[in-house]
Amino acid sequence: MPEDAQTLLSLYQTIMTIRHFETLAGEMFAAGKIPGFIHLSIGQEASAVGVCSVLRPDDYITTTHRGHGHVIAKGGDLKKMLAELMGRKTGYCKGKGGSMHVADFSLGILGANGVVAGGFPIAVGAGLSIKLRKTDQVAVCFFGDGASNRGPFHEALNIASIWKLPVLFVCENNCYASTTRTSYACSVVDIASRAKGYNIPGMSVDGNDILAVRQAAGDAVARARRGEGPALLENKTYRRRGHFEGDPQKYRDHAEVAEWEQKKDPLFRLTALLKKKKILTDESENEIKGKVEIELKEAVKFAEESEFPKPEEALEDMFINP
């Protein structure tokens, strides 16, 4: 589809926001400011932004342990996100969730998930609820190549197909499930080909080409809104960071990673495209970068100035009717 300059710049800014957020989170983790462990989506931003850009605020998403980008692309608040990553009371989950459990139900973000494939059945439930409530919302289930090898993938795609649920299953095939290569662990080269088994459309696209992702996701979402059922979209991408920050990555060479750092990188590619189209200049690039940096600086200030929860708050938020 032809994209206007304003849309392209907005996609560009969101990709850049995720890139900078993830880079910052990595630095803060290394500096000991973020406890636990975090999984970054650097190099995979086009999938999150391309898909979420075709969604409405009342649409739903489920995301994964590598979910910061999806939350930001769906409109998540950077301050609350960073505060949550830092275990602060002002975070999305009052410090009870952390990086792997960010959610914003007011934005239809039904949660990141610490369990690989944990989002499938929940997205199916959101799809069923949409159908029962007779609205034209859509639910998107983000998952990785590793999750496509788990049982919930099968149950969810089968049930979504027989009920024609408005669910888009988005596989981010980033070539690795933790330390294991997808080429070793998957019975197929294109995970989208598994859609055949469920009698639903399956599309594999270059997941680092945001316009390709946007086109494919846009078509699938429109189809789902029309009541024509689910689809499986595979965004082929690459996990540039380790599985988790601090992963020694003994399973791959740096040369392999380096290949994806420039010419295959989604931000690099979008920047080049926009400059070629003269939509972006060095000046406006710096201006957008500046805006993103200010937003992040404010998020850091907010999070760092926020208090940790009081220990006894660990006992709150259990039952509504205890």
Place this chain on the structure above:
Amino acid sequence: MADRVMSSSAALAEALHEEMLRDETIFIIGEDLIAHGGIFGQFKGLPEKFPGRVIDTPISETAIVGAGLGAALTGMRPLVDMHFADFVTCAMDEIVNQTAKIRYMFGGQVKVPLVIWAPDGAGLRAAAHHSQSLEGWFIHTPGIKVVVPSEPADVKGLTKAAIRDDDPVIFFQHKKLFAKEGPVHEGEHLVPLGKASVKRSGDQVTLLTYGSGFYMSMEASDELSKMGIEAEVIDIRTLKPLDFSTIAQSVKKTNRAIVVHEACLSGGFGAELAARISSELFDYLDAPVIRVAAKDVPMPFSPTLENFVLPKVEDVIKAVRQVTYR
């Protein structure tokens, strides 16, 4: 309104009927619901009365429980039928890691009005994969309420309360008790979650029980009465949240407590009760807390074997005589 005598199964169907009329966001989802109104006929009449709101699924426990959860998070009030309680194992991630944790893990952002209805229990010669009592696992899972009714009136009242609750509830109803009859209130009848019921008064020993253990305890109490021992029987009904004050009040009076449950002994809910009573009511006790429970083996098939493994009325009597030194 008047009470009528009806079965536990009919009480469940009546409760759901009334609730589904009241609130159109309630739906029932599970395997084999429409053809026979559920595998035990427990939802009789509902598929016809509420077309589209009783939903047959493929055999996909993971997707069924997850679908219930996803729908509960987005404005609906589902009741998920597990077919047999034993099959919770096929959806443990959805129950334990997702359903039970979502509200807390996300900082209280959301309510989870989901009921997981699971027919449990032994005695039907159904062997190891269709006979378990698994309530203990969920007591040990913070974030989910656990209900185990016995009498039909409680089945109705607790079903309605569970459906209306904004927290997730796992509801175990004993298969062998489906046909058991009892008086049930007509129309609105709610039994609040988290309230135990003293169903027989006595002053010499407290029998703490739920589900099938309740009937066993009542029968034993009648026999004990003939021996001059008056047992107080508490039907706990909701195991989590637990109404410990009703239990404590009784134990302070009788000074003796016995837990009766059909689940196997080790690590069961009886262990939790025994520990709590021993630590909080030690000064009131005249005897150790004894547990009457199934033996620690998978449920065997042959009637001679199953009968041997399950707790019996005589076991309850024996335990009472032991703590009353009679």
